[in-house]
Structure formats: structure tokens, C-alpha cells
Amino acid sequence: MATPATPERQAFYDSIEGSNLAPLWERLHRLITREPVTPALPALWRWAEVRPYLMQAGGLITAKEAERRVLILENPGLKGQTSITHSLFAGLQLILPGEVAPAHRHSPAALRFIIEGEGAYTAVDGERTTMRPGDFVITPSWTWHDHGNDTEEPMVWLDGLDIPIVRLLDAVFAEPGEADAQAVTRPEGDSTARFANNMLPVDWQPAVKTSPIFNYPYDRTRESLEFLRNSDAPDPCHGHKMRYVNPATGDWAMPTIGTCMQLLPQGFATRPYRSTDGTVFVVVEGRGESRVGDQVFQWRPHDIFVAPSWAWVSHQAEDEAVLFSYSDRPVQEKLGLWREQRGNA
């Protein structure tokens, strides 16, 4: 209920402002809403439209000068805020042949979801991993990382970071590296051999909250989805949906960002679904359309779209489709805030 600001009340509000005081009753119902209210809007970025701009950026600035040559996917409801949802950042990063995005580290964590190109690397704390389309690669909080492209083709991936969360908490730290490319101290495949084959070194104890696997390759993800498609009925709201896990804990792969991959069979239409974690979707395979709130997005491979918190989402796959997604669900779960609702229609 609005409380009318009579001249007498307004004079009072004006008089207390200088003492750093304000009347809660003027604001309460905008703060404590019956259900989530977000300025974030549903939005779609078409690869066919974005890719030429990315290549144009490639001619304007080097990866070294830019430090990270990234076009921010900024939510149209959050202009100037450098974020795709209230809590998460998304950007498309381009590395051209021969370039290195120099080493640095920071407290915000990053995921890379590979879109185009094959064979460039990202290095994390002395180990390189070769990136291929559909791979999900993690840069945990406060780990040294640089990216390099020794191939003949441009390499593009989606960066998903928890920057807005870490900024909300005023816990951002960053440090530049001493050299552009960090020294390689472990052979490629080290983390996969130790942690990604359903085993862990016998006495190993996790020192951080992030998965010790730093590349979840697409061929293995795809193999699971393929199997599920052939053996299970699809979930009415999700199709066949899997979450990426930290094998040491069974928890999400990253402490602040939850990541999933889902397969929608050809012709499948999901029932509406909503949850409190605003979610970024990347189309990996197939064509289809998604209704997000009052918008309908037609999509094809490499398109990216965002569903704000508590907006109804339903998908319809024209061909068999595969969608990668990420959100702040692990944070909300830890805080006891996460909710979901399944619709019928």
C-alpha cells in the first residue's frame, strides 16, 4: 500500500535526510515484493548478428592490449551494469591466431563455454587444456589464467563470470601476471587423469570449493545425453537435463555458478517452468524456439538467450536440440532461497 506523502510528512523526510535517515514505509513494498521483481529482461543474441561485430573488434584492438577482448552481453534491462542477469556476467571472447590473452588472476570465477574454433588453449595454474566446441572449462576463483591461440583460426567462447555477486559482496581482488603466458608446470591431461575418470587420488582432500576437473569435454557430455535420449522418457519441463558436478563433493562444479546441459528430442515441446535463478542458455545444436516471459525467441546454433528470475520458460525443438545453461542456483540453494515451479499448459 502506498503511503501518501502529505506536505507535513515530506517536510519530515527532507529534514531527516541530512542525518542519513529515511522512512522505510515509503519503500517497503518495493523492496519486499510478493514474488521476484527484476529489471532484467528476456533477451536473445543471434550469433549471425554478433559474430561480425566480434570480428570487427578483432581488427580494432589486440587481445594483449585489451587484456580480454570481450563483447559484453548486457541485459537490455540492466544497461551500463555489465551483466546479463542481476548476479552474472556474460561475454563473448575472441582470440585470433597467434594471440595471447595475458595471465592474471582475480577472485571472480569464470566459466568458458566454447563456441567456435578448435585447438586454442586456456591455462589454469600451470596446466593447459585444449578447447573444442561444446567444452565447459572452469577458471576457479584466484587461479592464474591465460588464453592462447596457436591455431590458424579465430577462437570464440562465452565467458560466464560471477562478477556481480563478488562485487555485491565487495570481495573483488585482482593481480596481473609477471609474463603474458604462465609457465607450464603440469602436462595437459593431468587434472583429467587424476579427477575425471571416476577416481580421486586416495589421500586427496579438496582445498577449494571448485571442481578439480577444469575441462568437461563435449564428447563425453553428448554421449550421456545420447544414451538418455534412447533410454528415458524426457522430463516434461527439461527434456533430458544433466548438471555438471564436482566429483569430490557431488555439488555443482563451481560454488557460485550452476551449469547444465540438456537435450530436447526433435519436435519436443516442454511444459512451462520457472525458477528463481535467472538463466543464460547457449544453443549448442539444433533449431527451435523458446518462450521466455512474454517473448518468443527463435534460435539456432551459437545463439544465446537469457531468462530472468521467475519468468516462465518453455522450449520447442524443431530438430534435436542441445542447450547449455548457467545460473546462480548454487548460491541460492546454499542460502535456502532457491525455488522452482512447474507449469501445466
Ligand code: GTQ
Ligand atoms: O578471461 O579472465 O569475460 O577476467 C571478463 C573478465 C573474461 C578472463 C571476461 C575476465 C575474463
